[in-house]
Amino acid sequence: MPDTPPTLTVLTTYLLSQVGRSARATLAARLADRDARLWHFAVLAALADFGPHTQRDLAARLSIHPSDMAKVLEDLTTSGQVARDRDPADRRRVVVTPTRVGTKALAAHLADATAVQDAVLAPLTADERELLHRLLLRVHDGG
Amino acid sequence: MPDTPPTLTVLTTYLLSQVGRSARATLAARLADRDARLWHFAVLAALADFGPHTQRDLAARLSIHPSDMAKVLEDLTTSGQVARDRDPADRRRVVVTPTRVGTKALAAHLADATAVQDAVLAPLTADERELLHRLLLRVHDGG
């Protein structure tokens, strides 16, 4: 019965929006089972990829409002996934560093994300997934 | 500065989510300029593709809660884009029919959606867009 109108499904952006929304929601639900949220994942990923950041730099990198970043980091520190230390050179700044707990959490998040991705992309072959990824990467970078 | 962590960009679902989210937001903003919202677009598309519906059928087709559908249709009737008439055979039901105004509005929405899509998919050639669409369609239907 939920037969989507062709007028919508001919729009690639409609498909993008629907599929992306659904994948996002599925992953968010899985992360929630371990009391994690998508922003926690993103922060841990940024720290793993680029090393310790100032809170402000973290916020800028992930395009999130500094006041929201503070809340995310509040969560991550109380659960011991990151350490927040005042920068001795400039005691206004706080340097955020991932802990071992945080690194393990990131690994778990990645496993979840991969599982969700496998489920979402199940209709495609490995080659097709690779192709899709390349196309999306260009769209993402070029927009 | 907003250099996205590779740990995220290697995830196809991350790209899907980001690109889809951004496209959706852009279209929503354009529709808002004409006092329309995404659900208005979806309802008009369903009516154009499948003809008049009962409110309940419309809600089921678009996977939206009946009480929310009532609100969307309230908007569309006050702006004259659809007509709501009691079904004479069962006066509980309300049959929703698009008006000429609604059909013109749908055309405008489609023009907006196409413009947004062209902007989003700008990095890709026509063949690549076609390919992307086919892949996404399979993911969408198969999930």
Next chain:
DNA sequence: CCCTTCGATAGGTGTCCACCTACGATTGGG
């Protein structure tokens, strides 16, 4: 002809998300 069921709708709830402001602590230029 009653009583249950159904369709539409008003009104409210909770979540997510992204924003903004005010404030205290700190810095560094003049």
Next chain:
DNA sequence: CCCAATCGTAGGTGGACACCTATCGAAGGG
């Protein structure tokens, strides 16, 4: 040494979204 700018943080705002309940009118089986 002071003053403007900066950093983190608490608290609040507003919109989008999806849900749920109560109510009313109508239908239709027993």
